[in-house]
Every structure is written in C-alpha cells, then in structure tokens.
Amino acid sequence: MLSRIADSLYWMSRYLERAGNTARLVEINLIHLLEAEDALPEAAQWRPLLSISGSEEAYKKRYDGGEVTARRTIQFMTRERQNANSIRSSLRLARENARVVRDRISNEMWEAINDMWLRIDRLLEGSAPAERSPAIYAEVLNGVARFHGISVSTMMRGEAYGFYLLGTCVERADMTARILDVKYHLLLPDLSMVGSPLDYYQWAALLKSLSGFEAYRRHYHAGLRPVDIAEFVIFEGNFPRSVRFSVEHMRHALQEIGTDGAERTGAAMVALEAHLHETSADTVLSVGLHEYLEAFLTKVAAFNGAVSREYFEHYLGEER
C-alpha cells in the first residue's frame, strides 16, 4: 500500500489509543481523588499525569512556570490545543489521519471516528466544567471502544489492518510502561518498601487506569502486592493491556504487513521480544524496575523509528 497511507493508519491508531489511555488516566484520577483521605497536596496528585505523557515542559511553558493544580492539569490534558498530547489534540489528529485514509477504512469506521470527534469537540467547546465531569471521559472511552469494535469486525485483514493494529499496540505498550513506571515509583519511593503495607486504593487506581483491576483480582488471590502487579502489567500474556500482549500483537501486525526487506524493523521487533523473554517481575524488581522500563521505552522508540524508515519514508529507487 502507499507509504503515506500506511503512515496515516499507524498514527491514526496511535493517537486514538493515546486519547483513550489519557481519558482513562484522568478519569481514574478524578474518581480516586473524590475521596482523598491522604492529604496529598494537589500538585503531587496531578503531576504524575504530566510525567507519564512527558508533558511537564509543555505545561510549564503554557502556564509560565506556574504551579501544578488540579484544574489546570485536567484542562491541560483534556482540552488544551497547545498540548499535542491532550485528549482533544489526540482525537483531532486521529480523525485527521482517518480522513487521509478514508478510502482504506470501512464507512462505519469513518463514521465512528468522525461522529466521536464532532461530539467531543462540541462538548469540550463548552465552558470548563465539561472536563470535571467523568461523562466526557466515558464518551471518549466509549467512542474508542466502539471504533475498535467496528474495525475488528469490518476491516479486511491485510496490510492496512496490520498498520492499524501495529499503531494501537505500539502506543499501548508505550503508555502502559510509562504509567507503570511513574505510578509505581510514586507509590513505592523506596525499594525497601516492597512487600510493606501499602495503599490499597492507590494500587487499585493504577490497575483501574489500565482497565485491569477486575482481571487482576480474579487472577491473583494474594491481594495487591507490588511484585504481582508488576508481573501482571508487564508479563501476563492473557491480559490485553499488558506489555507482553501488546508486543506479541505487534509481531502479529508485522505478519499481516509483511517484513520482506525490512531488516531494521525485524531486528527491533526481536529486541523487544527479547526484553520480555525469560525474565520475571522478581528479577526485574531486583535489578531495577525503572531501568527496565526505561530500556523498554528506548526499544519501542527504536522500533517506531525503524518502521518509519523502512515503510513510510521512501527514498527514490533505494532498496530497503
């Protein structure tokens, strides 16, 4: 397929996944903070969200080095046009990319993403209260879920589907690793605290922001232990939002796409799989979770770069 189209399919999916993940993050944080027994200062409650998306610099620029407040952060992550990673920006870009590939996706897929964008843009156009209400995040999550449901059931399997799947999984793997990294270290500032009495609600919130709380509970009967949570989020192959699951589906996506001549992509894929292979949460935690996740994120970035180089950027007559 056309390189330009593949590029847009990939990014449509990434932006959509980003919007959904961000919506879930903000929503869970909002709900979680409704009953704040721990008297954490506002900045401490909301800064992690900025860290996860790497938006701290952008936030500082937007608010002139000012303090982190709930209202501002929510606004910044939900509707801020100047924030390329806000829900609104992500949805807008997803829809712009979808428009480029309109002839590649089914009519229903286009209608789903277009309707969602129009509805949410209008909701966000209203005054501030919109983003304080969980309803808007539910809208986003429903819209994204609906889009995926329609895609999986109407999109022809093949190369286009491959890029759609690839974008979704790359973003998901990336986001999941970031969320775990930031929140885990928020909750466990000191490794010596592993295994100590912990804040049930904070851990539950982490799992909920990955849509994994109920699945986790059914899978692990020993309560919320950090090592189990790390194991679940990174290595549990049957949990659809785990890092392992995402990486496995990146492999499937590449199979749909075809990797003839795409050597760098192939190597980057192998590197990601190796990162997860033959290791476990125990090992990772003793070596250093942050280092492990950071290394993973670097490999994801390398993978993204390889895909761009070998599938999207086309050099005249050059063999791959």
Next chain:
Amino acid sequence: MLPSLGETSGADRMPYHEFYLDDFEPRDHYRPLWEHIRKTGQSALGSKVHEAHLALRSEGVTFTVYSEEQEGIERVWPFDLIPRIIPANEWVPIEAGLKQRVRALNLFLKDIYHQQQCIKDGVLPAELVFKGKHFLREIMDIDPPQGIYTHISGIDLVRDGPGRYLVLEDNLRTPSGVSYMIENRIVERHILPEFFARYRVRRVEHYPALLLEALRHLSPRGKDHAEVVLLTPGIYNSAYFEHTFLAKEMGIELVEGRDLVVKNDVVYMKTTHGLRRVDVLYRRVDDAFLDPLTFRPDSALGVAGIINAWRAGSVALVNAPGNGIADDKAIYPFVPDIIRYYLSERPILENVPTYLMTRPDEQALVLDNMERMVVKEVSESGGYGMLMGPSSTPALRAEFVTRIKANPRNYIAQPVVPLSRHVCYLDGELESRHIDLRPFVIYGEDIQVVPGGLTRVALTKGSLVVNSSQGGGSKDTWVLAE
C-alpha cells in the same frame, strides 16, 4: 444567423416550471409525487430534511469553500429532498445529443493537437485556438491511448422558456459532481422510500463501475494488467470528498503527487513494499499543476516528468491534458459547427444563443443591451468573472463595457436564459427555485451516459447561480424507465 433580441418573445423570457403546469396542477409525471406530498402533508417533510442532513453529515458528504482562514470551511452538502423527474421520452434525445456532442469534441481535440484540419477548413478562426489560455503546445502530436481525450465530460444543460434543453457549458477538464449525484440518490432512497414506490426510477450507482471499465480499457499493458489510480490535490481541495468517494467505489488507490515518481518515463507509486507501476492516472489536478517539468514549475501537486511518460505511451492520463481548449467559452459558440463538420450530423442538442464579442455587429448589439445579457469571461469557471445584466448596477455594466472593448476575445454574451424552476422544500415551505442539470458522459470502449446527472439548485431566491461554491444546492435526479 442568431436571432436579434427583438425576436425573443415574452414567453421565452418566462422561466419554464418543471413541476407545475400552471398555478394549480402539476405536470403529469409529477402528479403521483404531488398527490403523495399533499396526502402526507408538508410538515412531515420537515423531519426528513433533518434526517437527510444527519445522514450526509455523518457520511462526511461535504465540500470545502475557499476562505481566508487557515482551515477551509467544510459545509455539509446542501440537498433538497424533492426529486427532479425526467420522463423516459424526454431523456432519449438528451442522451443521444450528449453522446453526439462528446464524440465531436473528442474528434476536435484530436484534430487540434495534430493536423488542425478544422482550422485549415475555416470551421473556426485560428486565433481563437492559438490564443486560447488552455491550448497547450506541449500536447501537440501526442497520441493518447485509444485516441480518447474526453474520457469524462460534464455537460451542463438548462431549459429555456418553452422547455427546450440547451447546452449551457461543456466541462471537459475535471468535471465534478458525480459523487453528489450518487449520494443524493442514496440519501433520497434512505429518507423517502415512499416516493420511489410510485415510480420506476433508473439506477445511477453503476457510474463508478462504468468509469473503471473505461479507465482499464486505456491501460498500455492491457485491461488485465491495469493499475489505475486517482490523483488528488489533497484534503484541502474543495472536491476532495468526491475524490475519496470515487477511489473507494472503484477500488483504486487514491494518490497525491508526492506518492508518485517517474523513472525512465514510467510512472510509479511509492508503496510500503517498493515502487509499483501505474498504468492509468485519473487525475483531478488541473493541467497547469500536473507536471512541474512541463507546466508550472512551482507546483507541488503534480509529478515531475509525467507528461514525458504520457508522451512515451507508458501511462494514460484521464482526462487528457489540453482539453481546456474545447470547453473554452470562446470555442463554445462554434460547437454546433464542430458537430456538423466532424460528424455530418445536425446537432441534437443546441447551444444557448451566444454572441461573440470579436464580431463587431454582435458586440454592438450586446453593448446596447447590457442589462439583458449575461456576459462571461472566457477563462473563468465557478460562476466568477461574470456579469448578470438584469441584477447588475450601471457602474458594473459600464466596467464590463470597458473590459469588452479592451479585450473582446475574452468575452462572450448570452441573453439571459431564465433557467427552469422547480419546487424545493425550504424552511418548511414549498418554494420555487432555478435549477440546471449536469449529466456525466463516459468515453471508454464506447460512449455511455448515466441516466440523469446532478441537478443543481440556486438556493438564493431569484438567483440563477447554481455553483456550490456560491451557495447552490442540489436534488436527486430521476430518469424514469419506460
């Protein structure tokens, strides 16, 4: 010899009403529809209007109006739900006339870009051709595949006072509107199936299939190895919806200039698995922007070297570059002669009476009667660069007089043809508005016409300007089966 203005009767100046026979009665073919509307009541139509708007918006059936802001204004396609109905017997001569006209214009183009025999035989003045803005010297002596230039034509028709169909204008470059023709049918069927129940309406949705067949017919590698693509200027083009629509309906790749590259006079697409050869390019990019090596060097929309590839015969371009000379408004008055010259047949469809400003007696006649004329600049399209005599100011008319005298070759004039009127459902009321018709003609292995076409409506009360970029709307068009 053109009739002088004095011969135009009062009846000729009254617009033909397509729907109503007189104040009380509809025309026969509208009677079933009219009875149905009366029975269900006008207010019931109100919710249908809303339904139609939702359907169109959600489908993304839009067009973009050029504006000064960064983001072009995307408007939902304005659709009127009262269909325009053409009885079978009315359609027969229209179809025959369209085919005849396109056949003749194609022969004209072939001649103009080769021996130019029609000029040598005095059919039309040489200077009109050679001074034509759209006559492209670069096209001379190129042999397009199958000898076809006018693969896709949109011939605009209007009806005069007595109801005769006349050709208002030929569009042989990148005529648009066929996607709206089809979407109008889809929406009409969706919201008012009960209308259809009372008629036998001929289908239109096979247009993309017909077109694809015609395109594949042109492939230099033969029909069975035809890689057909549609070249679009991109998402900011006002007709982008149509580009995506057609590419999707035909199942072909939608490309932009930057997706293509010419190597050794062969055109290729840049794909995720390397370069893939292109055989037929349906291009919706204007001639001037098509090839920076041959035409405008500043164009980012085209493909460097594509004309060389076309000249070498390795790719088919649809429509052929250079067609603009045949739909040039200065050539338009000669088309009936062109039909006679190439086909030795009487034109089945006639032109709207037209005066050339290069002819002194005609210029004098027009300058004396500016308030009854439509004056058109030969090189503009989309309804701009035009004087509507009856609704203009003395100052504007004086300005056009100056322009005409300064550059007579650039202007033609026509007595105002009162476009026919039809009934529209606007703001809860049934009101009359002016309409025209753009049927689409495909020239492939043979010449085919899809029954009907796009009926455009001048939504502003009293206006005769139907172009969507200036606030026009449209109707579903029904040609009845016998």
